[in-house]
Structures are given as C-alpha cells and as structure tokens.
Amino acid sequence: MNKLVKALDRHVEVRQSTADLGFGIGVLLVDLFLMFVGVAKYISEGYTTSYGITAKTFPKVVFIAGIILSAILIVTALTKRAKHDPNEGKVTFHLINFAIFADLVLFVFTIIPLGYPIANIIMMVIMYWLSGGKSWVKAILMAVIFTVISVLFFYTYLKLAIPMGLLSSILV
Numbered sequence: 001m002n003k004l005v006k007a008l009d010r011h012v013e014v015r016q017s018t019a020d021l022g023f024g025i026g027v028l029l030v031d032l033f034l035m036f037v038g039v040a041k042y043i044s045e046g047y048t049t050s051y052g053i054t055a056k057t058f059p060k061v062v063f064i065a066g067i068i069l070s071a072i073l074i075v076t077a078l079t080k081r082a083k084h085d086p087n088e089g090k091v092t093f094h095l096i097n098f099a100i101f102a103d104l105v106l107f108v109f110t111i112i113p114l115g116y117p118i119a120n121i122i123m124m125v126i127m128y129w130l131s132g133g134k135s136w137v138k139a140i141l142m143a144v145i146f147t148v149i150s151v152l153f154f155y156t157y158l159k160l161a162i163p164m165g166l167l168s169s170i171l172v
Contacts, residue, residue, distance in 0.1 A: 005132050008096040017080035019091040024073035031066040034059070099130055115165025120147045 038059075080088065107123040114122075124143035133139055155162045 002129060002132060002134050004129050005096065008094075008099050008130070010095045012093045012095065013090050014093065015081070016089040016091055017077045019093075020073055020077035021081065024070045024077060027066060028070040028074065031063045031070060035063040035067070096130060100127070103127060103130065111165075112163050113165055115167050116162045117147050117151055117167055118165060120150070 103123055103126045106126075107119050110119040110122065121140070121143040124146060125139045128139040128142065151162065154160045155164075
C-alpha cells in the first residue's frame with residue numbers, strides 16, 4: 001500500500017438523511033446541467049416525427065424524471081433531518097471513493113481539451129496509485145500500452161471519432 005492509499009484509507013460516517021440529501025443534490029445538479037447544457041450542445045435535432053418527437057425527446061424525459069426523483073429525495077431527506085431521530089441509520093463513506101470519483105471527473109473534463117490519449121494516461125496513472133500501486137515505471141508503462149492499443153483499435157481500425165485534443169495536429 002502506498003502513502004496516498006494509506007492517507008485516504010479513512011472512513012466518514014454520516015446520518016442516512018445527510019447522505020440522501022447530498023446524493024439528491026448531486027443528482028439534481030448533474031441532471032440540470034445535462035438537461036440545459038448537454039442536450040442542447042451535443043444532440044442535434046435531426047428529423048421530427050408527426051408526434052413532435054426528436055432525438056432530444058428521450059434524454060429530456062430521462063433528465064426530467066431524474067430531476068423530479070432527486071427533488072423528492074431532497075424533500076424526504078430534509079423532513080427526516082428535521083425529526084432528529086436518534087435511531088436513524090448511518091452510512092459509511094470511504095475517502096478513497098471520493099478520490100476515484102474526482103479522478104473520473106478530471107478525466108471527463110480533460111478528454112476534449114487534452115484529448116483521449118493524454119487524459120486516459122493521466123487517469124490510469126492516478127487509478128493505479130489509488131489502487132495501491134508503487135512503481136511509476138509500471139504505472140506509466142501500463143497506461144501508455146493500454147492507451148496505444150485502444151487508440152489503434154478504436155481510432156485506426158474501427159475508424160471511430162476519438163477526441164485527440166493536443167495530439168490532433170500530430171496525428172492528422
């Protein structure tokens with residue numbers, strides 16, 4: 001186990017209502033972002049059926065359902081918190097999970113500007129360390145080999161569009 005994993009090998013215990021409130025707010029924020037930014041920016045209208053259904057209809061329905069359900073979860077959590085029930089259950093969070101989630105968020109936000117190859121190498125090296133790895137050489141070697149193989153397969157062989165970011169001028 002490396003020093004990073006030892007430092008993050010801690011647990012935080014919170015009331016169930018607090019966990020529900022945090023999860024509800026997180027889902028609400030993600031759904032609102034995807035509803036108003038993601039759908040508008042990344043899904044084109046295309047054609048419309050006679051019932052007015054477009055390519056944006058299904059994602060909007062899913063995000064509206066998520067917004068409604070997260071609002072219900074938030075209201076339920078707030079009413080439970082107001083009762084101050086001493087028998088309320090507890091939820092244990094591991095700090096390492098927050099680090100893994102932060103690594104995935106970093107990957108999502110860097111994949112377009114840096115490109116898949118660079119963002120994936122960074123993400124895999126961080127995941128290697130978070131899983132207890134100790135060797136920088138092994139981390140970088142594994143990340144580079146996996147990234148090269150996946151780019152060769154998806155970008156070169158299957159001809160799928162992969163964000164290349166900083167490497168687009170080199171590879172084109």
